[in-house]
Amino acid sequence: MIALALAGLRARRSRTLLAALGVLAASLVVGTGVSVGYALATGFERAAEQADLPDIVARFDDTGTEPLDERVRALPNLAARSYRFERTNIPLTANGHHTHQGAFHVLLGDRRGYLVAEGRDLSGRPGEVVAEQGLAREWGLRVGDTIDVGRAGALRLVGIAVSPDNVAYPLARAARVYLPDVYGADTPANLALLWLNDPTKADVTLTQARSVSFGLGRLEFVTRDGVKVLLGQAAGIVISLLVAFSLVALVAAGTMLAAGAHADVQRRLAALGVQRALGFSPARIAGLQATEAALLSLPAAAAGIAIGALVVAGPSAALLASLNERPPGWALLGPLALALAAVTVIVVAAATWPAWRAARRPPAAILRGGDVDPRSGGRAPGGSFAVLGARFATAARARWAATVATIAVCAGVVTLMLALASLLERLRDDPGTVGKRYQLTVPLDASLAGRVDDVPGVAGVAPRYTADAADSYRLGEPLRLVAFPGDHTRLEAPPLAAGRRLSGPGEIEVGLGLADALGLRPGSTFAVQLPGGTEARFRVAGVVRALENDGRIGWVRPTRLLDDDPDLRPSLAVRLEGGADRDAVTRELVALGAPPQSASAATTRNAQFLGVLASVLRGVGLAVGLVCLYALVQALAVTARERRGAVALLRACGGDAGTVARVLLGAATAVALPGAVLGVVLELTVMGPVVAHLAAGFASLPIAPGPGQVVLVVAGLLALAAVATALVARRVLREPVVVGLREG
Amino acid sequence: MNGVATVTVRGLVKTFGEGRAARRVLDGTDLTVQAGEVVAILGRSGSGKSTLLHLLGGLDRADAGTIEVAGMDVSGADERQLSALRRRRVGFVFQFFHLLPELTGEANVLLAGRVRGAHPDAAARGRELIDGLGLRPVAESLPSRLSGGEQQRFAIARALVNDPAVLLADEPTGNLDVEAGAEVLRLLRAGAAGGRAVVLVTHERAAAEAADRVLTLHEGRLV
Numbered sequence: 001m002i003a004l005a006l007a008g009l010r011a012r013r014s015r016t017l018l019a020a021l022g023v024l025a026a027s028l029v030v031g032t033g034v035s036v037g038y039a040l041a042t043g044f045e046r047a048a049e050q051a052d053l054p055d056i057v058a059r060f061d062d063t064g065t066e067p068l069d070e071r072v073r074a075l076p077n078l079a080a081r082s083y084r085f086e087r088t089n090i091p092l093t094a095n096g097h098h099t100h101q102g103a104f105h106v107l108l109g110d111r112r113g114y115l116v117a118e119g120r121d122l123s124g125r126p127g128e129v130v131a132e133q134g135l136a137r138e139w140g141l142r143v144g145d146t147i148d149v150g151r152a153g154a155l156r157l158v159g160i161a162v163s164p165d166n167v168a169y170p171l172a173r174a175a176r177v178y179l180p181d182v183y184g185a186d187t188p189a190n191l192a193l194l195w196l197n198d199p200t201k202a203d204v205t206l207t208q209a210r211s212v213s214f215g216l217g218r219l220e221f222v223t224r225d226g227v228k229v230l231l232g233q234a235a236g237i238v239i240s241l242l243v244a245f246s247l248v249a250l251v252a253a254g255t256m257l258a259a260g261a262h263a264d265v266q267r268r269l270a271a272l273g274v275q276r277a278l279g280f281s282p283a284r285i286a287g288l289q290a291t292e293a294a295l296l297s298l299p300a301a302a303a304g305i306a307i308g309a310l311v312v313a314g315p316s317a318a319l320l321a322s323l324n325e326r327p328p329g330w331a332l333l334g335p336l337a338l339a340l341a342a343v344t345v346i347v348v349a350a351a352t353w354p355a356w357r358a359a360r361r362p363p364a365a366i367l368r369g370g371d372v373d374p375r376s377g378g379r380a381p382g383g384s385f386a387v388l389g390a391r392f393a394t395a396a397r398a399r400w401a402a403t404v405a406t407i408a409v410c411a412g413v414v415t416l417m418l419a420l421a422s423l424l425e426r427l428r429d430d431p432g433t434v435g436k437r438y439q440l441t442v443p444l445d446a447s448l449a450g451r452v453d454d455v456p457g458v459a460g461v462a463p464r465y466t467a468d469a470a471d472s473y474r475l476g477e478p479l480r481l482v483a484f485p486g487d488h489t490r491l492e493a494p495p496l497a498a499g500r501r502l503s504g505p506g507e508i509e510v511g512l513g514l515a516d517a518l519g520l521r522p523g524s525t526f527a528v529q530l531p532g533g534t535e536a537r538f539r540v541a542g543v544v545r546a547l548e549n550d551g552r553i554g555w556v557r558p559t560r561l562l563d564d565d566p567d568l569r570p571s572l573a574v575r576l577e578g579g580a581d582r583d584a585v586t587r588e589l590v591a592l593g594a595p596p597q598s599a600s601a602a603t604t605r606n607a608q609f610l611g612v613l614a615s616v617l618r619g620v621g622l623a624v625g626l627v628c629l630y631a632l633v634q635a636l637a638v639t640a641r642e643r644r645g646a647v648a649l650l651r652a653c654g655g656d657a658g659t660v661a662r663v664l665l666g667a668a669t670a671v672a673l674p675g676a677v678l679g680v681v682l683e684l685t686v687m688g689p690v691v692a693h694l695a696a697g698f699a700s701l702p703i704a705p706g707p708g709q710v711v712l713v714v715a716g717l718l719a720l721a722a723v724a725t726a727l728v729a730r731r732v733l734r735e736p737v738v739v740g741l742r743e744g
Numbered sequence: 745m746n747g748v749a750t751v752t753v754r755g756l757v758k759t760f761g762e763g764r765a766a767r768r769v770l771d772g773t774d775l776t777v778q779a780g781e782v783v784a785i786l787g788r789s790g791s792g793k794s795t796l797l798h799l800l801g802g803l804d805r806a807d808a809g810t811i812e813v814a815g816m817d818v819s820g821a822d823e824r825q826l827s828a829l830r831r832r833r834v835g836f837v838f839q840f841f842h843l844l845p846e847l848t849g850e851a852n853v854l855l856a857g858r859v860r861g862a863h864p865d866a867a868a869r870g871r872e873l874i875d876g877l878g879l880r881p882v883a884e885s886l887p888s889r890l891s892g893g894e895q896q897r898f899a900i901a902r903a904l905v906n907d908p909a910v911l912l913a914d915e916p917t918g919n920l921d922v923e924a925g926a927e928v929l930r931l932l933r934a935g936a937a938g939g940r941a942v943v944l945v946t947h948e949r950a951a952a953e954a955a956d957r958v959l960t961l962h963e964g965r966l967v
Binding site for chain 1: 798801803804823824827828829830831832836838842844846847855856858859860861862902906
């Protein structure tokens with residue numbers, strides 16, 4: 001059977017090649033998606049295991065290690081402990097680079113909690129330093145280089161470490177280095193690293209730790225699971241997009257291969273009928289088809305998946321490194337093998353099913369239906385060959401619908417990618433995206449608000465107070481409080497999801513992210529630990545869809561914040577008039593004594609990462625566009641092959657290359673145009689809302705494409721239809737007219 | 745136009761296959777057809793009759809020899825020129841009609857007139873032909889609802905819609921009953937009466953009787 005199948009594939013060499021290219025293209029996408037998705041989904045656990053990440057990290061004010069250790073070693077479920085002394089805002093200089101936002105950790109125990117990726121660990125001798133991997137990469141540091149670490153002076157870099165308790169520098173604000181303890185017993189600790197016997201019972205240890213924490217200032221706990229959730233939020237959207245993208249590619253390839261196999265079987269019905277008349281069983285005929293499909297798909301899929309995995313190996317490793325996660329290495333082979341099996345099964349099933357269905361009919365019925373029988377339409381087209389081509393394309397309605405559906409899904413994904421990329425850039429650059437209606441902030445005293453308001457071009461100004469607080473019930477869930485005197489919606493108005501706006505100093509509007517985490521709803525009482533140590537209680541007036549600080553945010557009046565800390569200084573939030581000269585306003589504000597800053601959007605700190613992600617999404621959109629092109633070429637090639645008699649007749653009647661191209665363009669447009677329109681509708685009604693919910697259910701993400709993007713997608717698909725037309729027309733015109741006439 | 749050579753073929757050679765499998769179906773074929781003349785070409789299956797017709801109509805290319813159709817050198821023409829030849833100078837009638845199943849009989853006839861560069865009066869002429877051939881009552885029918893004779897008459901109307909100088913008919917009665925076949929031959933004769941050169945390929949002696957001259961293709965040559 002294998003010899004017969006190979007002979008069949010050789011006999012249809014060009015079609016075999018086209019089908020193999022399709023499988024390869026789809027597998028390439030699948031390989032890409034599986035590689036990045038698996039790497040991101042498992043990267044944290046892998047890194048955490050390799051780095052021996054502690055189950056709990058506790059932060060607190062500087063404390064002597066001996067009294068601290070007395071309390072810590074009494075904790076239940078504790079397997080091991082270690083301490084560090086952390087200092088932030090330290091100047092670091094090396095290799096021509098400099099930052100004031102360095103952080104050093106003096107290691108006060110043997111168990112590290114990080115992985116030395118290059119070089120060696122600290123030996124305990126003075127003069128040595130280990131740098132975090134992101135810092136080393138960003139500054140081009142190598143083992144043996146020298147780093148100036150604040151007052152510790154010039155230290156020799158002996159190792160480069162990966163610490164998955166945070167993302168890498170510069171995604172993380174601080175550039176971190178590790179130092180040996182050269183001060184002996186005098187060195188205080190402000191970090192405790194705890195390893196547990198049973199990590200699933202971390203809550204028991206945390207409760208006990210909270211109860212014995214009397215005297216420890218600004219105590220904060222971060223669990224390993226908490227770190228994983230935070231990093232997972234960043235990676236989750238990328239993973240879900242890649243998985244969706246891979247599925248789209250698989251569905252597209254499966255649909256097109258099934259359509260191609262169906263057309264192939266239709267053409268070979270006579271041969272199938274003869275085989276059946278000669279005594280071949282339906283199972284043998286289907287088996288032959290399955291063998292052909294397997295012989296074609298297995299090498300093509302293996303090549304595609306391998307290429308996909310290799311292509312993304314570099315970017316994926318870079319992405320993992322920026323998240324302080326580890327690449328999967330050989331462990332990736334398992335998922336890739338599964339992907340290969342899945343692709344092969346889909347292709348074999350898609351190719352075998354039409355042959356099996358056809359071969360089960362009586363041989364006489366198969367022989368009677370040996371010719372291609374496109375459905376009759378009706379009246380003549382209105383003088384256009386393009387309309388005739390559209391009629392050709394829509395004659396096989398099920399295939400047309402399947403192709404349109406494939407194109408629509410692809411177009412929807414492309415639209416989604418473009419909309420997401422724009423959103424990310426808006427999140428990076430446009431404070432309006434997160435509900436901020438002011439454009440500038442000025443570090444001026446609130447008493448100067450009136451003078452700022454008088455500046456030409458300023459539409460409104462109000463003091464904006466912020467404070468980082470923690471909830472009093474859930475072991476200090478951190479949150480940000482924002483306060484404006486009076487109606488805050490004039491300057492900051494995140495959309496209301498439930499309840500109403502706050503109306504007094506005893507009320508709060510909480511972000512949906514915070515409400516979900518703490519089970520808050522309108523009418524709930526919310527107790528907050530303010531930075532000064534006092535507790536404030538607010539009645540929840542409303543829940544808002546806020547993106548800032550992952551939705552862990554609340555809007556209040558400033559009264560209680562000022563009660564807690566009378567020295568709390570606001571900045572002035574400045575709203576500009578429409579069309580105001582921003583530079584002129586800036587000059588006026590500088591003259592008042594303080595240079596204004598642009599209002600930040602969601603994640604200004606991660607601006608560079610968002611920019612890269614936007615580029616990646618556009619690249620993914622381009623790749624899906626190529627899948628569209630493949631689907632169009634495949635659909636058009638099947639139509640042209642099926643209607644080669646009609647095309648040959650047109651040529652026999654004197655139709656030139658232009659006539660053939662118009663017919664094919666009509667056929668391609670009949671698929672591309674409805675596909676594009678449906679794709680945009682799909683994005684608007686399904687994909688956009690679903691992804692917005694997946695990415696940030698706590699906020700209102702405006703993932704709707706702009707008019708320009710819709711035009712770009714529709715025009716792009718029509719351009720792809722033109723490209724597909726050119727490719728197929730070239731092949732059709734190379735065929736002698738008589739060949740088509742013989743088959744027609 | 746009588747007495748003027750509309751089709752002139754000299755030393756035509758066409759080989760199919762390569763090496764030991766090569767088969768020379770036309771081997772120095774010569775042919776001249778005058779305007780207004782009907783020439784029937786007989787021959788056994790596989791003797792090269794249809795191949796000769798395809799070469800005359802620019803549907804295929806010869807290995808050697810010259811072909812001149814209605815004043816145009818076909819053998820040296822590029823694809824664009826061959827399209828123009830098929831558009832304005834040659835009309836084809838096929839054994840299996842080759843009507844597009846999606847289009848009505850009339851739309852099939854007018855289709856050839858919609859090709860860019862077609863005769864400017866093609867549409868009006870097509871309607872006249874439909875009326876003249878008695879096809880008006882079934883002009884709006886799809887091919888699947890037409891008899892074989894009706895389909896072939898629509899095919900002849902389509903071949904004539906651009907008023908070609910040469911009509912090439914490949915087994916035009918091969919798929920028809922005697923009565924319908926006779927009607928088709930009458931129409932081809934009428935086409936010749938309008939000053940066209942008609943080349944009719946057939947293996948039916950009865951069909952050949954309608955021709956002014958009968959030639960037999962034997963071992964690659966017309967005798």
